[in-house]
Amino acid sequence: xxxxxxxxxxxxxxxxxxxxxxxxxxxxxxxxxxxxxxxxxxxxxxxxxxxxxxxxxxxxxxxxxxxxxxxxxxxxxxxxxxxxxxxxxxxxxxxxxxxxxxxxxxxxxxxxxxxxxxxxxxxxxxxxxxxxxxxxxxxxxxxxxxxxxxxxxxxxxxxxxxxxxxxxxxxxxxxxxxxxxxxxxxxxxxxxxxxxxxxxxxxxxxxxxxxxxxxxxxxxxxxxxxxxxxxxxxxxxxxxxxxxxxxxxxxxxxxxxxxxxxxxxxxxxxxxxxxxxxxxxxxxxxxxxxxxxxxxxxxxxxxxxxxxxxxxxxxxxxxxxxxxxxxx
Amino acid sequence: xxxxxxxxxxxxxxxxxxxxxxxxxxxxxxxxxxxxxxxxxxxxxxxxxxxxxxxxxxxxxxxxxxxxxxxxxxxxxxxxxxxxxxxxxxxxxxxxxxxxxxxxxxxxxxxxxxxxxxxxxxxxxxxxxxxxxxxxxxxxxxxxxxxxxxxxxxxxxxxxxxxxxxxxxxxxxxxxxxxxxxxxxxxxxxxxxxxxxxxxxxxxxxxxxxxxxxxxxxxxxxxxxxxxxxxxxxxxxxxxxxxxxxxxxxxxxxxxxxxxxxxxxxxxxxxxxxxxxxxxxxxxxxxxxxxxxxxxxxxxxxxxxxxxxxxxxxxxxxxxxxxxxxxx
DNA sequence: TGATCATGTGTTTACGTAAACATGAAGAAG
DNA sequence: CTTCTTCATGTTTACGTAAACACATGATCA
Numbered sequence: 001x002x003x004x005x006x007x008x009x010x011x012x013x014x015x016x017x018x019x020x021x022x023x024x025x026x027x028x029x030x031x032x033x034x035x036x037x038x039x040x041x042x043x044x045x046x047x048x049x050x051x052x053x054x055x056x057x058x059x060x061x062x063x064x065x066x067x068x069x070x071x072x073x074x075x076x077x078x079x080x081x082x083x084x085x086x087x088x089x090x091x092x093x094x095x096x097x098x099x100x101x102x103x104x105x106x107x108x109x110x111x112x113x114x115x116x117x118x119x120x121x122x123x124x125x126x127x128x129x130x131x132x133x134x135x136x137x138x139x140x141x142x143x144x145x146x147x148x149x150x151x152x153x154x155x156x157x158x159x160x161x162x163x164x165x166x167x168x169x170x171x172x173x174x175x176x177x178x179x180x181x182x183x184x185x186x187x188x189x190x191x192x193x194x195x196x197x198x199x200x201x202x203x204x205x206x207x208x209x210x211x212x213x214x215x216x217x218x219x220x221x222x223x224x225x226x227x228x229x230x231x232x233x234x235x236x237x238x239x240x241x242x243x244x245x246x247x248x249x250x251x252x253x254x255x256x257x258x259x260x261x262x263x264x265x266x267x268x269x270x271x272x273x274x275x276x277x278x279x280x281x282x283x284x285x286x287x288x289x290x291x292x293x294x295x296x297x298x299x300x301x302x303x304x305x306x307x308x309x310x311x312x313x314x315x316x317x318x319x320x321x322x323x324x325x326x327x328x
Numbered sequence: 329x330x331x332x333x334x335x336x337x338x339x340x341x342x343x344x345x346x347x348x349x350x351x352x353x354x355x356x357x358x359x360x361x362x363x364x365x366x367x368x369x370x371x372x373x374x375x376x377x378x379x380x381x382x383x384x385x386x387x388x389x390x391x392x393x394x395x396x397x398x399x400x401x402x403x404x405x406x407x408x409x410x411x412x413x414x415x416x417x418x419x420x421x422x423x424x425x426x427x428x429x430x431x432x433x434x435x436x437x438x439x440x441x442x443x444x445x446x447x448x449x450x451x452x453x454x455x456x457x458x459x460x461x462x463x464x465x466x467x468x469x470x471x472x473x474x475x476x477x478x479x480x481x482x483x484x485x486x487x488x489x490x491x492x493x494x495x496x497x498x499x500x501x502x503x504x505x506x507x508x509x510x511x512x513x514x515x516x517x518x519x520x521x522x523x524x525x526x527x528x529x530x531x532x533x534x535x536x537x538x539x540x541x542x543x544x545x546x547x548x549x550x551x552x553x554x555x556x557x558x559x560x561x562x563x564x565x566x567x568x569x570x571x572x573x574x575x576x577x578x579x580x581x582x583x584x585x586x587x588x589x590x591x592x593x594x595x596x597x598x599x600x601x602x603x604x605x606x607x608x609x610x611x612x613x614x615x616x617x618x619x620x621x622x623x624x625x626x627x628x629x630x631x632x633x634x635x636x637x638x639x640x641x642x643x644x645x646x647x648x649x650x651x652x653x654x655x656x
Numbered sequence: 657t658g659a660t661c662a663t664g665t666g667t668t669t670a671c672g673t674a675a676a677c678a679t680g681a682a683g684a685a686g
Numbered sequence: 687c688t689t690c691t692t693c694a695t696g697t698t699t700a701c702g703t704a705a706a707c708a709c710a711t712g713a714t715c716a
Contacts, residue, residue: 001672011696016674024694046441047384048672050375051701058418066394066404067597076394079421088436090386091419093407108416113374215601240598247601269395270568273543273575275603329702339666344704352664376702379671661714668707678697685690 007036060109060117077289137299152291152310159281159314160193172233174203178221180237218244226252232325239264257323277319335364388437391448405617465627480619487609487642488521500561502531506549508565546572554580560653567592585651605647
């Protein structure tokens with residue numbers, strides 16, 4: 001910076017003003033500084049800048065890994081949204097979903113310089129015990145509404161209702177559900193809404209099965225369901241598990257959708273090309289990410305901590321894995 | 329830090345020594361400082377530390393998005409490997425795969441403070457024109473061997489050979505190939521190896537089809553192949569495209585694998601649960617990531633720029649989507 | 657015994673930037 | 687014509703840390 005200043009024949013403070021686009025610099029001087037910057041290949045030193053401003057223009061992102069499609073899409077979308085807002089994303093993948101691990105991640109991020117933290121796919125943690133570093137804004141991309149941090153999420157309840165109603169409307173007497181892990185808010189909300197929708201419709205509420213979002217766990221649940229007579233409709237809490245259920249059903253000799261209808265949740269890019277193509281609920285991850293980043297930046301720049309909660313509506317996508325129940 | 333020093337009755341320099349685990353601090357003093365740190369909730373300021381050391385303990389990661397499974401797995405694995413090595417990862421998702429965009433990403437990362445840059449899924453760029461900022465180590469996770477940067481990758485050629493040989497050994501006269509995009513090194517290497525393997529075996533070398541890694545593009549290619557008589561074996565350059573090909577074949581009334589064998593590349597978690605389960609080649613992303621990070625950190629800490637290239641062997645996974653050709 | 661050395665600690669300084677304050681010149685208002 | 691503004695720019699300082707150097711103290715060696 002000193003070199004640039006010398007070359008342009010101004011003080012370093014003027015260079016700083018040009019770099020930060022301050023108004024009170026004469027156009028001619030600005031040009032002189034800019035060309036000196038170009039010639040010398042000047043790059044501002046983020047560390048020094050952060051030291052003096054206390055801002056890093058970086059968001060911390062804590063997630064539980066990218067193997068689940070939903071997480072990967074959310075991480076991707078948040079990263080892009082943050083970039084558009086001029087922020088960089090510092091990602092931390094937490095191995096196990098324990099409070100201890102999340103805690104360490106927070107520590108690492110606040111030690112590492114971030115202006116705010118986005119927590120994705122929050123498992124159900126004893127959050128009061130998570131003494132988060134004060135002063136660091138947090139936004140959750142899943143989690144309990146009662147948290148003292150703003151939260152943005154797909155309207156899981158609406159999605160589950162849409163898919164359950166769709167199956168009931170096709171004439172199925174009831175709908176079985178393969179839920180996500182018990183300690184996931186998203187999984188819980190989907191399951192609760194499925195249950196409520198069945199009750200509203202006066203349908204029986206079959207026993208819940210649990211998976212861990214993976215196709216393997218869906219397959220396991222599917223084998224159990226395949227053995228059970230009278231199962232004509234299954235709603236899996238995500239597409240990966242739906243895929244596993246479908247495989248198990250087909251292996252057991254059931255036809256989809258003639259003998260059993262199967263629906264998922266997420267709408268992977270691949271889901272339209274499964275055999276048969278999967279009926280599912282599409283989440284708009286981009287909109288969720290936009291809102292997360294907007295809330296985040298609002299908090300960072302105003303200092304306020306709005307306790308806002310935003311839900312984004314998902315959309316039912318009917319394909320060929322669901323149909324009318326077999327006539328008995 | 330000054331507060332901690334005052335509380336422990338030492339100089340700030342001694343606190344610094346404790347924080348950095350220097351040897352020459354008396355045990356008793358160390359304990360006094362540590363407890364003062366705990367009491368005051370002291371967190372070192374990364375910006376100040378980086379300013380004075382010139383190190384950020386952060387890796388920049390440039391990728392073209394997480395929608396392709398291979399990328400997502402690589403990003404995930406690199407992040408975890410970096411974390412184990414005490415580094416944080418700063419992720420940048422490049423929208424379009426142009427030199428311009430990659431260039432901007434580099435700029436953003438060097439302005440943002442990183443010690444090194446990992447470039448994933450490098451498209452074929454006119455790299456000489458990419459005047460990368462000097463002094464910042466770069467490791468590529470795909471790309472041309474001739475680059476002046478170290479590269480780590482799965483042995484694409486071996487993988488393609490394994491799968492092509494597998495299909496030939498089953499008795500197929502030849503194997504069709506749906507390649508990834510033309511400007512991808514990985515896609516090109518897989519296609520070249522497929523071609524060479526066919527030639528070695530004296531088999532015909534059918535016309536190449538191209539996709540863009542997505543299931544949709546695989547479906548499109550599959551519809552074309554389904555119309556063509558005599559296609560008994562298809563090797564798609566990744567599992568997502570294989571899925572699309574499979575769907576197209578099934579829609580066209582071909583049975584898999586009785587009429588046509590289909591194989592992929594990557595081994596998604598889901599691939600074992602497709603109908604039928606997909607024969608594919610498993611890449612060991614974790615090992616690739618480990619090597620990337622090791623090379624990266626080696627460069628950062630020694631300052632040397634080894635022009636190393638490491639290939640990680642993939643593994644053939646035979647499932648039910650491939651079988652003997654139909655008897656004519 | 658004195659010189660040399662290792663060890664634990666303190667003091668001073670530099671890192672690169674932006675905020676706060678200071679200055680001088682040109683224009684506006686009275 | 688004076689005084690007050692406004693604007694463009696320069697000067698000084700602070701941010702929090704670690705490196706470099708300095709200084710005691712006690713141990714080790716010839």
